[in-house]
Amino acid sequence: MSDEEARLARxxxxxxxxxxxxxxxxxxxxxxxxxxxxxxxxxxPGEEVAFYRPEREARILSRVRERNPGPLADEExxxxxxxxxxxxxxxxxxxxxxxxxxxGTFTQAAALKHFGHSVLSTxxxxxxxxxxxxxxxxxxxGVVPVENSTEGMINHTLDMFMGSALKICxxxxxxxxxxxxxxxxxxxxxxxxxxxxxxxxxxxxxxxxSHWPAVERIKxxxxxxxxxxxxxxxxxxxxxxxxxxxxxxxEPAHSNIEDRPDxxxxxxxxxxxxxxxxxxxxxxxLVSTRNRPGALYELLEPFKREGIDLTRLETRPxxxxxxAYVFYxxxxxxxxxxxxxxxxxxxxxxxxxxxxxxxxxxxxx
Numbered sequence: 001m002s003d004e005e006a007r008l009a010r011x012x013x014x015x016x017x018x019x020x021x022x023x024x025x026x027x028x029x030x031x032x033x034x035x036x037x038x039x040x041x042x043x044x045p046g047e048e049v050a051f052y053r054p055e056r057e058a059r060i061l062s063r064v065r066e067r068n069p070g071p072l073a074d075e076e077x078x079x080x081x082x083x084x085x086x087x088x089x090x091x092x093x094x095x096x097x098x099x100x101x102x103x104g105t106f107t108q109a110a111a112l113k114h115f116g117h118s119v120l121s122t123x124x125x126x127x128x129x130x131x132x133x134x135x136x137x138x139x140x141x142g143v144v145p146v147e148n149s150t151e152g153m154i155n156h157t158l159d160m161f162m163g164s165a166l167k168i169c170x171x172x173x174x175x176x177x178x179x180x181x182x183x184x185x186x187x188x189x190x191x192x193x194x195x196x197x198x199x200x201x202x203x204x205x206x207x208x209x210s211h212w213p214a215v216e217r218i219k220x221x222x223x224x225x226x227x228x229x230x231x232x233x234x235x236x237x238x239x240x241x242x243x244x245x246x247x248x249x250x251e252p253a254h255s256n257i258e259d260r261p262d263x264x265x266x267x268x269x270x271x272x273x274x275x276x277x278x279x280x281x282x283x284x285x286l287v288s289t290r291n292r293p294g295a296l297y298e299l300l301e302p303f304k305r306e307g308i309d310l311t312r313l314e315t316r317p318x319x320x321x322x323x324a325y326v327f328y329x330x331x332x333x334x335x336x337x338x339x340x341x342x343x344x345x346x347x348x349x350x351x352x353x354x355x356x357x358x359x360x361x362x363x364x365x
Contacts, residue, residue: 058361086116168358
């Protein structure tokens, strides 16, 4: 045996030992998860027990990132732990997650990034359907897009919160890479039309204008639907992501065609229960103010006074009056923090309506 072969043999033996240790430790963690489920069920006989704790998982993933010694990147290490936690949680009770479908959309990718692959994911046709599925109890949580770094807010999602009792329980950010997809047997020169969602067309507008200015662009309900059509129709291509390409057997004719390389979409996790503090939280509210001079200043001044960081301010038409508006505000901090409570009490006293949409952990992955 050469020196190289001897060294490789020792390293492989060490890897086998480490793998055995990993198997044992993961199994021990799974047993602990089962014990947690038993303790919760014994303490709450006959009741619906909440096994998933968003703030607890956020703290674990943050701790993993902080203590990661390398050489794996922090996000990669957290992703591995995310899947371990997902599998262990499924031993307690598999969760059903509703998402804006069909399968192969970026929203499904965000759902799996946040919850792991051991959940039961249910694709739905519209954002309204996701809200209804969670409100009815048919799904434990839902995942909906709320903003894109290129195209701004998803107004439909914001408007749904006006009439819904659901709460925001978390957030996840997903880097969006768009590909021009085609069937393996489709010649690029024969492409006569491109399917995609209107947001994706907008995010790839400059690239399309430069490379495919004369090809028909057809808007459809989702990138998943665009990929499905491209897989079935001669002369068709789609703008979609990796998941859709894999699901429908397509291959990239051109990769990463988004106009901005940092193109990112933020998704919200919606559920029925309030989330305790995790230590790194955001809060979202809807505020309707009286129509008078200085109303917006009066709304925002308490945040400045208390040193609270606003991360998003949007205006939406009020459903209850013509030319009246509702402000959607995201800011750093949890509702239970004294400074945040003081600001919310002051805003509530001077506004027509204050609706607390949720305090939730900042996205870790």
